[in-house]
Amino acid sequence: MMTRGNFGERVRRSPGGRIRASTLEEANKKMLLAADYPFLGVLWSMLVFFLWISWFVLLFHVIGDVFRRRDASGAKKTLWLIFLILVPFVGVFAYLIANNDDMARRNIEQAEAARSEMDNYVRSVAGSGAAGEIERAKGLLDSGAITQAEFDAIKAKALS
DSSP: OEEEOTTSOEEEBOTTSOBOHHHHHHHHHHOOOGGGSOHHHHHHHHHHHHHHHHHHHHHHHHHHHHHHOSSSOHHHHHHHHHHHHHSHHHHHHHHHHHHHHHHHHHHHHHHHHHHHHHHHHHHHHSOOHHHHHHHHHHHHHHHTSSOHHHHHHHHHHHHO
C-alpha cells in the first residue's frame, strides 16, 4: 500500500499499517537537521552569500555608471558592456581602475543635484517664519485688505 509520509515522500506500508524499516531509513537520510550543519559551516555560508550579493551590487553599479556616462559614445558604452558580460571579473576591475575618478565625480554631481533639489523643495513648502507672516500682513495692511486691528492680531499670533 502506497501513502505519503511526513515530508511528502511516498512510503510503503505493510498490511498492518507499519512503515517498512528501509523506507524509514530513506526518510531519515533526506531530513537535514540543524545538528548536521556545523557553526563554522553556517558562518562560511553567510560569508559566501554576502560576497555573492556584494559582487552583484558592484556589477550593477558599474553597469549603471556605464549608462550614466555622458562623455562616452554609444560604441564605447557597448564595448564596455560586452567586456563586462564576457569577462565580468576582469571587466569590472578594469573599469574601476580606468574610470575610478570619473565615477566618483559623477556620484558627487548626482548627490549635489539631489541635495539642491531637496533644499529647493523644502524651501518651497516650509513657511518663512514669523517675519514672513508679519511681512505678508504688512503688505495686506498697506493695500487696505485688512485693518490695523487684524494686522495686530496676525502679528501677535505670529510672535507667540
